[in-house]
Amino acid sequence: MEIRILPSNNSQQEFRPEIGVKTNDLFSRFSSFLDEDELDSLLSETNHILSHCTNPKLLIEQDVTHLTVGYVQSGKTMSFTSLTALAADNGYRIIIYLAGTKNNLLNQTTKRLTKDLISDSSLNNAYKVFENPTESKIQEMRNKLRLSSKPTLLITILKHYDHINRLANIFRSLIIKNELGKQGVLIIDDEADQASLNGFAYINGKNANTSSEWDEETDNKESSTYASIINLKAAIPNHSYVQYTATPQGPLLISIIDLLSPKSHTVLTPGKKYTGGKTYFKDFPDLVINIPEEEVYHYRANPLSDVPNSLKESLQVYILSVALVTNYWNKVKFLSMMIHADRQKDVSRLFHGWVSELIEKWTTILNLEIGDLGRIDLDREFKEVYEREAIKFYSSQDDVPSFDEIKPLIADAINDTQINLIISDVDATNTIDWESSSSHILVGADMLNRGFTVENLAITYMPRYTKSKSNADTIQQRCRFFGYKQKYLKSCRVYLPSSSIVEYVDYLEHEEEMRTWLKNNNSLENIERQLMLAEKLNVTRKNILPYNIVQTKMKGWHSMNALNSIESNMNVVSSFLDNNPFELFEPQYNTIDRNHKIATVPVENAIDFLTKFKFGNFADTARKQATIRYLQYLSSESALKISNVHFIQMAYESNSRLRNFDPNTLKIDQLFTGRSTAGSEVYPGDREIKCEDSICIQLHKVELRSNQINRLNRKVIYTIAVYYPEDFATRYTSIEPEDFNFEDED
CATH class of the missing domain: 3.40.50.300 (P-loop containing nucleotide triphosphate hydrolases)
Known part of the structure; x- marks a missing residue:
């Protein structure tokens, strides 16, 4: 095979690898x-x-x-x-x-x-x-x-x-x-x-x-x-x-x-046959089964004493998958099931005992006479599960046998099942002879997390959850059910509590946005390190992060402080006002300080405006960059897809509004005009001048005022406030550099 090396796109490196x-x-x-x-x-x-x-x-x-x-x-x-x-x-x-x-x-x-x-x-x-x-x-x-x-x-x-x-x-x-x-x-x-x-x-x-x-x-x-x-x-x-x-x-x-x-x-680009979070939680969500809340084991909050029905059903679905995929269709030599209940070793032992008892019980029943009532009941149970679950996702090219055709193969699947308890380093080190049996069930927790490969994993039963916020990277590393499973994907199932399903769906959006962001940026040195995340998740464990971490919500109002690049920002806003049609924001409140205009512009125009508009502090610069990324995400990848952004010119008839500022922190004390009952109309306050169907950006022209002598005193500037509607709420995390050049932001 001839392989040709591709030229490196790293212009700052002299090193050009060659194929050998x-x-x-x-x-x-x-x-x-x-x-x-x-x-x-x-x-x-x-x-x-x-x-x-x-x-x-x-x-x-x-x-x-x-x-x-x-x-x-x-x-x-x-x-x-x-x-x-x-x-x-x-x-x-x-x-x-x-x-x-x-x-x-x-x-x-x-x-x-x-x-x-x-x-x-x-x-x-x-x-x-x-x-x-x-x-x-x-x-x-x-x-x-x-x-x-x-x-x-x-x-x-x-x-x-x-x-x-x-x-x-x-x-x-x-x-x-x-x-x-x-x-x-x-x-x-x-x-x-x-x-x-x-x-x-x-x-x-x-x-x-x-x-x-x-x-x-x-x-x-x-x-x-x-x-x-x-x-x-x-x-x-x-x-x-x-x-x-x-x-x-x-x-x-x-x-x-x-x-x-x-x-x-x-x-890295995964292979074409890879099945990951998008496959399970977006393309084929019916592969994910909700474990009822009362059956979600927790060693303190819900220490179950009996086998939960969902565990029993997951085992039956698994045995049927082995019968179909391995013994009937011969797609693979073996399948496996993973049960991950809790990090407590005693809990794993409990689940291992339950599984062993069920398998032993079924083995005994299947050895009874064909007309025995116990065997009739067990056949009925498997038939109900088969008709509901096991044939739900068969591939179009598969011939789907009747239950009577695979019934003899169920006994083979049960009799050829090996059950492994993996709760110690020794357990995990012992090599599993995968091809020695057509069926393997692995019970454990942390030893089955990151790095451990469960071969041909078909069914995952994972009631594990945390009562507080989960770490995004931790829950993702439990996904041993991802991998290359196209041959038998339709027979795969993942059993999770509803809270975990929500977390994985949120993580999927976070992961795809993060990967897109990384792909679109060639260097980590030239970009702020920001991660957008759902409110339900922490980004990672706290102890490894620097103390100067910035975590804030992209929800509700956020006023910003553009106290640098004043002339440049004036030109950016003036050009934006000239090139976009603004109309009266209704209702009007009959004073020049309370009458506003609104324009609805394409997302690309909003991104262009934010790119040109400059700030002189890290927090606002980081928020600007995160908002740009968020708009790109909402306009392309998100289920809540938007195409426009609302800009509101506050007090458009006024030359400027007076605002106090702190010369030491370069922050405006209070950007928003509050609620007022003076005059013929009740003014609801600047925070109510917004729309709920998309991101809103208020343009504020203010005159800075301070009791201290300062170069900015009495300066007229433009600054902005951004509103993120509740329906679009997310959170971003970024790292604040030790030495950020505030004056030369591009």
Whole structure:
């Protein structure tokens, strides 16, 4: 197969990766299950990632951090395997993988790399693998680096401070230092938002901002894994640190001066057969089944004592799926079911017991005589579920058998079911022999979260929820039901509480908007880091975020302070007023201070106005940028699609309205005129001058007034207020830079 390298679009990098035999070898095998478009996309994105890394042959001290964003279960491992081959082709002799916080994830990564790059390869001695190496491996590592075949050393390591610090010591050893010199090393951090980030970021920032006795050297705390990663980076003078994650909220929002903060990014394209959140919660919402509130287990709020009916039904649907997909249609060799009830291990044991009892009970009944009443009742139960659920989403090309045809296969599915309780690191490390049975049921919680691959997962039963706000990145990482399931998608089901369904629908909108935003911006250095989010979700765990985080709601009124760029803003508003037809806003209130005009303009015009209108403080600049993003989202992606924005020229007959301002903070004390009963009409106040069908932007022309001597005193300016109707309410989170240039905003 001929593969052509695509030119890098990173104009600031001299490094231009080239395809070599290792990449060709790997992609020739990928071509057996990826089509040409998918191969081109994978190659282009791999090239994009590596072109933002350091040139390993440029023997100087250098380091970069690059963020790679995929979907959950979408093929991130394939991406960093491809990155490995391309990096090896371009001179990287050592590649390190921070392969998860649990041994099962480490083992999974090591086995996958070994299979894809060594076992299945036609190349000899191209790679040498070291898992969790200790100082005893230093001589062996040096010897491998000296081989004439120049293999690339692949070092997989548990994301734990002890192992990472030990690896740092290996790189500080004279033997490795002398052998490696300043050649480049690639560090790949899988699930980079987990454990890698500093768990003391928030408290450090809070102490620095609030404590007069805070000492930067003694009180600037670092979590152990974060500190060990910094230690490893410091031990390797020439390295690239590539973060892989499906939930980039943490890496995007950590302080921009943090040593792990990315400066560039790549958004991965999933394969054509990928089934993710959009598939389940938008395209085929009937695949998602609501668990009744009274059946949602919670170890404190609702500790059930009996098997909930929804769990029993989900098991029956699963057994029927195995009978249909595996035993009748022969689409796949096996299917699996995941039950994720609660992080409490005793709860997992309880659910494991319930499932085991049900399977054992059904096995016993199916061994009874055909005319036995117990068997008749069980057949009736399965038939009712089959007619309601199991054939609801069959593919058009499938022949749908009658219940009588598959009834014998139900017993086969039950008898061939293996039930696994996975609640410890040992449980998760034990390799499941997937092809030994046609049916596997996995019961557990945190051990089945991020990184753990449940092969051929068809049915998920997950009553787990939090009574407070969920973290967006955490709930997304529980979605083991995402993946490549087109062969049997119609037989998949996800059982969730109603609150979780709402959260996932909200997250889906947040994720798609975030990915669109990342795709449309080439550099993370040149944009404010903002994430739009539904009110029901937190963006990520609080402890990793800097104290100076900005969180505000895009709901209701927000007055803004345009006390800089006065002349420029005057020209922007004057041009806008001249080029858009304004009409009287009804009702009129018979005074020049209370009569207003309104224009309804296309969203593009509103975005153009906001782009040109300038602010001199971060909070308002961030809100402006977020509003632009929000308008782009509402006009294209949102279900509440809008095409226009309302602009209201306040007190259009008045030369200006007097407003007090604080010269120290450069904020207007009160922009809005309040409610008044003076005169013939009751004036409801400026806040009631709005429309509810779209975003409203009020244009305020005011004369600034202060008791202090200040250059702005008696200046006439234009500023704005923005109204976000309740129906469009969302929330955004952004990080405030330490050193923001207020005067030169573009």
